[in-house]
Amino acid sequence: MEAQNFTEAALQEYKNGLGIFTRKMPKIAEAYNHFTQTCFEEGTLSQKEKQMIALGISLYAQDEYCIIYHTKGCLDQGCTEEEILETVGVTAAFGGGAAMSQAVTLVQQSMEELKDSRH
Template sequence: MDTHEFESEMNFFDQSILDYKEGSNRLEKRLPEMTKSYFDFTESCFQPGAVDGKQKQLMALGISIYAQDEYCIMYHTKGAVEHGASEEEVMETIAVSAALGGGAAFSQGVTLAMETFDHYHDIKH
């Protein structure tokens, strides 16, 4: 892989998350109360409690893989890395999701989730 291809691949994840945030901002301008309520709700769901932040991100990743939600796969893989998830923890999350979601979940996990893990893990370390 040449340097240009590597830079494009590295920027794909950040660009995708930025696209999501820009879309959210657009919706927020037109539907501010709904958007604020949604983000307040989701933020409260991810607060540490009996289950810590890393485990919540891994749960969200598994559900995202099962649902084949590419933006959430990248977002929650990034969140898992930021909360200290290891490669093995991400892989086990993929395995559990694939056990329930079959080939579609497996393919999303071994490609998009692992590529996102590698990208953010390399940046963090």
């Protein structure tokens, strides 16, 4: 069995933490999950566009778990590498070097690892 890569490990760590929180605070978790699921439903904006927005906000906020999660979301919704990198560019226009440093490291690493894990 292949060792888990960084991206998969981070996604699993988030999932585990969310599971613990859900057991301890079920009403809050349920409300939060319902809210976020509703926000990401197809609407005027596609789910793909919403994932790109979320990735940009994650980069700007320097939230590593969300950067990984929404990079995966972008790929799951069919974003190309170019679309993801263009999202990064727009984010860097607002977030400067901090956003760019996450993009050139964590986003690119996540894209590679997630692509590799799909084969």
